[in-house]
Amino acid sequence: MKIVTVRRISQIFFLLLLIWFCTVTTLGVEWWRLRGWPVNWLLQLDPLVAVATMLSTNSLYKGLLWALVTVTLTILLGRFFCSWVCPFGAIHHFVGYLAKRGKAVSAKIALNKYHPGQSIKYYLLIFLLTAAAGSLLSSLLRVVPEKPILFSIGVVICLTGFALLSLLRVVTDAKKALATLLFLLALWVGLGLLLPTSSLVAASLQTGLLDPIPLIHRSINLILIPLAERISPIQRYYSGSWFIAVIFLTAVLLNLKVPRFYCRFVCPLGALFGVLSAFSLWRIGVVETSSECSHCHLCDVDCEGACQPAEKIRISECVLCMNCLEGCPHNLVGYRTTISETGEVALPDLSRRGFLVSFLSGAVVIPVVRLGGLVGPNWKSSVIRPPGALAEPDFLSRCLKCGQCMRICPTNIIHPAGLESGLEGLWSPVLNFRIGTSGCQLNCTACSHICPTAAIRPISLEEKLGKGQFSQVGPIRLGTAFVDRGRCLPWAMDRPCIVCQENCPVSPKAIFTREYFSTVREGKFTLVKVAGQRLELADSTLEPGELATGDYFVMTTKNGRQRRWRILENTKNTITLADSIAPNEAPDLDSYLSVQVRLQQPYVDPKLCIGCGICEHECPVSGKRAIRVTAENESRSPGRSMLLPRGT
Amino acid sequence: MNHMMEGTNRRDFLLRLLKGGLTITAACTLSYWLYDGIGPHPGEKQVAKVTLPDFSMPSLRGKMSIVSGLDRVKTINRGLEALGGIETFVKQGDRVLLKVNAAFATPPLLSATTNPQLVGEIARLCYKAGASEVIVTDNPINDPASCFSLTGIEEAAQLAGAKVLLPRQSYFQPTTVTNGVLIRNWPILWEPFQKINRVIGIAPVKDHHRSGASMTMKNWYGLLGGSRNVFHQDIHNIIKELAIMVKPTLVVLDGTTTMITNGPTGGSLGDLKKTGTMIVSTDQVAADAFGATLLGRKPTELPYLAKAEAAGVGTADYESLKPIRIDST
Numbered sequence: 001m002k003i004v005t006v007r008r009i010s011q012i013f014f015l016l017l018l019i020w021f022c023t024v025t026t027l028g029v030e031w032w033r034l035r036g037w038p039v040n041w042l043l044q045l046d047p048l049v050a051v052a053t054m055l056s057t058n059s060l061y062k063g064l065l066w067a068l069v070t071v072t073l074t075i076l077l078g079r080f081f082c083s084w085v086c087p088f089g090a091i092h093h094f095v096g097y098l099a100k101r102g103k104a105v106s107a108k109i110a111l112n113k114y115h116p117g118q119s120i121k122y123y124l125l126i127f128l129l130t131a132a133a134g135s136l137l138s139s140l141l142r143v144v145p146e147k148p149i150l151f152s153i154g155v156v157i158c159l160t161g162f163a164l165l166s167l168l169r170v171v172t173d174a175k176k177a178l179a180t181l182l183f184l185l186a187l188w189v190g191l192g193l194l195l196p197t198s199s200l201v202a203a204s205l206q207t208g209l210l211d212p213i214p215l216i217h218r219s220i221n222l223i224l225i226p227l228a229e230r231i232s233p234i235q236r237y238y239s240g241s242w243f244i245a246v247i248f249l250t251a252v253l254l255n256l257k258v259p260r261f262y263c264r265f266v267c268p269l270g271a272l273f274g275v276l277s278a279f280s281l282w283r284i285g286v287v288e289t290s291s292e293c294s295h296c297h298l299c300d301v302d303c304e305g306a307c308q309p310a311e312k313i314r315i316s317e318c319v320l321c322m323n324c325l326e327g328c329p330h331n332l333v334g335y336r337t338t339i340s341e342t343g344e345v346a347l348p349d350l351s352r353r354g355f356l357v358s359f360l361s362g363a364v365v366i367p368v369v370r371l372g373g374l375v376g377p378n379w380k381s382s383v384i385r386p387p388g389a390l391a392e393p394d395f396l397s398r399c400l401k402c403g404q405c406m407r408i409c410p411t412n413i414i415h416p417a418g419l420e421s422g423l424e425g426l427w428s429p430v431l432n433f434r435i436g437t438s439g440c441q442l443n444c445t446a447c448s449h450i451c452p453t454a455a456i457r458p459i460s461l462e463e464k465l466g467k468g469q470f471s472q473v474g475p476i477r478l479g480t481a482f483v484d485r486g487r488c489l490p491w492a493m494d495r496p497c498i499v500c501q502e503n504c505p506v507s508p509k510a511i512f513t514r515e516y517f518s519t520v521r522e523g524k525f526t527l528v529k530v531a532g533q534r535l536e537l538a539d540s541t542l543e544p545g546e547l548a549t550g551d552y553f554v555m556t557t558k559n560g561r562q563r564r565w566r567i568l569e570n571t572k573n574t575i576t577l578a579d580s581i582a583p584n585e586a587p588d589l590d591s592y593l594s595v596q597v598r599l600q601q602p603y604v605d606p607k608l609c610i611g612c613g614i615c616e617h618e619c620p621v622s623g624k625r626a627i628r629v630t631a632e633n634e635s636r637s638p639g640r641s642m643l644l645p646r647g648t
Numbered sequence: 649m650n651h652m653m654e655g656t657n658r659r660d661f662l663l664r665l666l667k668g669g670l671t672i673t674a675a676c677t678l679s680y681w682l683y684d685g686i687g688p689h690p691g692e693k694q695v696a697k698v699t700l701p702d703f704s705m706p707s708l709r710g711k712m713s714i715v716s717g718l719d720r721v722k723t724i725n726r727g728l729e730a731l732g733g734i735e736t737f738v739k740q741g742d743r744v745l746l747k748v749n750a751a752f753a754t755p756p757l758l759s760a761t762t763n764p765q766l767v768g769e770i771a772r773l774c775y776k777a778g779a780s781e782v783i784v785t786d787n788p789i790n791d792p793a794s795c796f797s798l799t800g801i802e803e804a805a806q807l808a809g810a811k812v813l814l815p816r817q818s819y820f821q822p823t824t825v826t827n828g829v830l831i832r833n834w835p836i837l838w839e840p841f842q843k844i845n846r847v848i849g850i851a852p853v854k855d856h857h858r859s860g861a862s863m864t865m866k867n868w869y870g871l872l873g874g875s876r877n878v879f880h881q882d883i884h885n886i887i888k889e890l891a892i893m894v895k896p897t898l899v900v901l902d903g904t905t906t907m908i909t910n911g912p913t914g915g916s917l918g919d920l921k922k923t924g925t926m927i928v929s930t931d932q933v934a935a936d937a938f939g940a941t942l943l944g945r946k947p948t949e950l951p952y953l954a955k956a957e958a959a960g961v962g963t964a965d966y967e968s969l970k971p972i973r974i975d976s977t
Contacts, residue, residue, distance in 0.1 A: 029797060498880065507919055509913070
């Protein structure tokens with residue numbers, strides 16, 4: 001079998017695997033549901049996820065160890081992931097192939113010429129990783145004021161090292177090098193003294209915006225499956241998903257212009273592999289000296305990486321599509337451990353200036369974005385995170401925006417954020433209790449267990465419900481429900497309702513009611529006759545049966561004593577009561593009586609409310625709900641607590 | 649130039665004239681065909697398309713048994729036997745629908761939903777009596793799939809060979825209740841009723857803050873679709889109309905454990921009380937009237953009972969049916 005055939009099989013396999021994993025990411029007992037399928041496996045194989053979260057959290061979350069396999073294989077084999085595993089790469093590969101079809105050989109060769117713009121992806125990678133390393137940079141800066149001794153030792157070591165290197169003549173231009181070193185040290189001291197207490201300098205994981213593996217998961221989970229899914233009994237919605245679709249389609253359609261445009265120019269994961277593959281043991285190259293090579297460039301015709309194998313091959317651009325092996329009529333291109341006979345460019349083409357610009361902008365972008373205060377005092381109470389989500393700064397240092405939690409949520413309440421949680425929080429999970437089939441289900445912790453980076457940390461049902469060893473802490477609160485008394489039927493419109501109270505799932509209910517008898521509009525009537533249960537009125541203004549719902553009462557006053565009688569039935573001018581009025585209690589004729597409606601007005605007990613949003617979902621005021629959950633009092637942010645602490 | 653003039657002259661002109669003429673004709677035809685001289689209507693109204701048939705058996709009106717005991721399998725069997733056995737209600741080849749209360753995604757231990765063991769046993773009995781198909785359905789409040797799996801109803805039903813139908817958008821059809829004021833052109837869960845000729849409602853006894861109690865009549869609420877929560881504004885009349893709408897073969901009211909407080913969701917064992925009673929009846933009003941006593945309430949405290957009685961659904965004076973009382977312990 002030809003090697004490219006094997007490659008195609010591998011690509012199709014991983015693309016189908018991804019679609020399969022995304023499809024089965026649903027709760028249920030059937031074999032095609034999430035029944036131990038390793039649905040995060042491709043995300044875990046992605047070393048950019050591992051590297052970026054290592055920088056942003058100083059830790060490697062369990063499943064991400066799989067990335068080590070990819071890294072090891074890349075160091076041995078080169079960028080095999082791009083052409084053999086990456087499902088997004090497979091899509092680009094195929095669409096690029098379709099777009100190239102029918103074009104002249106010369107045109108194809110021209111399309112696959114190396115373009116200096118291919119360096120952009122490395123700058124993007126530096127930018128994204130620096131943003132992820134925010135807290136690491138911040139702790140480096142904090143060394144200056146907080147550990148001056150350590151800092152001094154560091155300075156001494158630097159200067160001694162420099163002196164040694166100069167003496168050994170490793171450093172040639174000692175003057176310039178010393179100036180640079182001193183400048184850097186001064187910068188360190190200066191920034192260290194200026195910034196250390198600032199909470200703005202923090203880690204923010206933004207690789208997921210462009211990292212192809214989270215990107216393709218997000219696109220399949222939130223666009224393709226909801227459009228195509230037939231297994232789900234109810235249409236799933238995702239707010240603002242059009243934007244994700246635009247990014248996905250743009251990336252795919254750019255292949256019409258340049259094959260693998262995304263892989264060559266944008267992909268930060270590809271860039272990471274590019275750096276890693278610089279040291280790869282096996283590599284593509286020309287096998288023999290060019291005596292036989294006629295410079296026909298047929299090896300370039302289907303070159304996916306635009307790495308120019310016949311010339312000085314750019315190893316970091318080579319995606320190991322193996323098309324050049326097939327393309328060369330003289331079999332001059334090979335894949336082996338020695339470097340190409342025509343020479344090679346092992347390292348990516350990076351300028352010092354470009355490196356500095358992307359590094360500095362990566363370091364500055366998060367502090368600038370956080371000046372808006374959305375992670376601080378200007379936090380948006382409409383941003384309700386799933387149960388188990390970490391406090392906002394930690395959450396943002398881990399969330400990949402992969403959409404796995406949004407896909408698994410059985411009630412479809414987890415949605416990709418727009419800009420409500422800030423630029424950083426784009427596509428991060430937020431809860432929307434209007435869309436979906438209910439609120440956050442009490443006995444469900446699915447999102448916390450699927451999260452590949454523990455931005456939503458795995459919680460047990462005991463912890464979520466505040467039972468067992470968690471009974472002291474209490475249940476996990478997502479926020480608090482607030483009754484909007486201007487919209488609530490029993491509060492504002494004299495209508496009984498309390499659907500919210502009925503559906504409140506905690507015990508005792510966080511929503512309780514107080515009874516209130518409200519005299520209905522134009523509810524004063526003149527009494528003409530009393531006969532047992534039957535009252536006759538002077539006017540015939542009632543609609544027959546309108547007071548017969550069981551919620552209406554007549555209030556009578558006799559000798560200053562007020563009494564209420566439940567209404568059973570009514571005609572135009574008579575009211576039948578549930579009980580007879582004893583003669584000594586009968587109100588005077590020609591006196592007024594009031595018709596009242598018994599209302600149960602809902603209140604929220606903030607001590608009990610967990611913010612699950614079921615009340616908001618069920619509220620019959622179906623537009624802007626009359627009871628709404630906002631993030632106040634959420635467990636994950638102690639600073640947002642509304643209530644007085646009552647500790648023991 | 650000359651050559652082109654010659655080449656395009658008559659033949660090409662006629663051809664172009666023909667194409668142009670055809671296009672104009674097509675445009676005119678399309679315009680005439682789609683012409684709308686009035687403008688759109690103010691929105692289509694849903695029109696009632698279906699009516700639930702009467703599933704009751706006239707010869708078996710007003711039957712009721714009350715069995716005490718804590719073992720549901722035992723009590724339901726004794727209760728049915730007292731009324732002549734399941735064979736009285738389910739015949740060879742019958743297709744039975746079990747309307748359970750699966751409203752909430754809570755475990756069976758919390759008794760907020762129909763007990764799965766009870767569902768399984770009734771499904772098994774139906775098949776034993778010769779039923780050709782048993783379907784279990786509900787349109788729950790919480791997420792349907794989670795409800796059916798967490799309550800254990802799905803598993804119990806499937807183990808007994810019954811089919812569970814989760815609601816889908818396409819399963820709903822508008823209906824109107826005769827003389828109804830509230831249920832008019834309102835969507836109900838219709839699909840599971842196709843080809844069904846026996847309906848058994850199975851509900852637990854639960855406290856319900858708005859209506860007083862949720863039992864077999866309130867259980868039909870789970871057949872409503874649409875934005876059904878608006879009906880809470882007139883809870884007693886909607887329960888009455890639901891009881892008029894569904895004429896079941898049989899209702900089973902499970903008072904083995906009663907949710908005394910915090911209903912209808914419950915959520916804690918502290919909300920429950922062992923009341924050890926199973927009610928089997930062909931009269932849903934009588935069953936619920938008795939059920940109210942398990943909650944420590946008088947039937948007169950639940951206005952919907954009187955309303956349903958007045959509408960001829962059944963009798964709230966359950967003693968008049970001379971219920972057969974059995975102690976299974």
